[in-house]
Amino acid sequence: MDLFQDERYSALSWLMMEETDTYRLEIPQVDGDSSEASEINLRIKTMFYDEAKTLVDGELSPPTDEPYEVIPYVIQNGDVLNLMILQTPTQEVLSDGEMFCVAYDRVNQNYLTVENALEQDGQTEPEIQAATIKAYRTAFPEVRPEDIASISVEGVLNIEGKNEYICYLSEFPQGGIEYRYVIGYSPASDEVYTLSRYTE
Numbered sequence: 001m002d003l004f005q006d007e008r009y010s011a012l013s014w015l016m017m018e019e020t021d022t023y024r025l026e027i028p029q030v031d032g033d034s035s036e037a038s039e040i041n042l043r044i045k046t047m048f049y050d051e052a053k054t055l056v057d058g059e060l061s062p063p064t065d066e067p068y069e070v071i072p073y074v075i076q077n078g079d080v081l082n083l084m085i086l087q088t089p090t091q092e093v094l095s096d097g098e099m100f101c102v103a104y105d106r107v108n109q110n111y112l113t114v115e116n117a118l119e120q121d122g123q124t125e126p127e128i129q130a131a132t133i134k135a136y137r138t139a140f141p142e143v144r145p146e147d148i149a150s151i152s153v154e155g156v157l158n159i160e161g162k163n164e165y166i167c168y169l170s171e172f173p174q175g176g177i178e179y180r181y182v183i184g185y186s187p188a189s190d191e192v193y194t195l196s197r198y199t200e
Contacts, residue, residue: 009074011081011106015049016070018056023068025052030083030102034109040102047100048087073199075159079107082157084166084198086182096182096195101155101166117156117163121187125153128165132185135192136169147173157198162188166198 012028019025027048029041048070055068068089075082081104088097103112118125129151137143149172157164164184172178184193 025070027070028072030104032109036110077158080158081106095180099182103158112156114156121163132167135190139192147171149178
């Protein structure tokens, strides 16, 4: 995908745009001069840019033999820019990767917090966690309750006007190896979504 030809990415500027046989690094910043825009951009820089720069400068080798990527994905919803950034692989390679997501209002230059989304939906975080696990086991009935090692709500996106909570969910099947997934949960539909929903 040519990011410069895709209008969904027009609200972003770029801290880094580098690609070799070893890595692909596309690290964005949201446009805006508000304190909340600055907060988002600082978090992106801290999570992704600082390590990537040491890689580009030759001070750090990729953490595995697999290609090292930091790639943004955007879902546009009116004035709301839903941004997800994925870093793969990580030191813990049995994972969908490190993830950052935000629903950023381009006009008001603020973003939807998990706390605000929970209030809008009349939910608590433990309720969202429990509902996500239930919907996950409905979608994947082979998963037993004891296979779920942990779940955490990491952020929220706003897709077609509905909040979707983005979680890390770790499975640790008996006698198996723990794997951490990035999944989304929508209270409106009571469904879970795999990473492909946000990265197509």
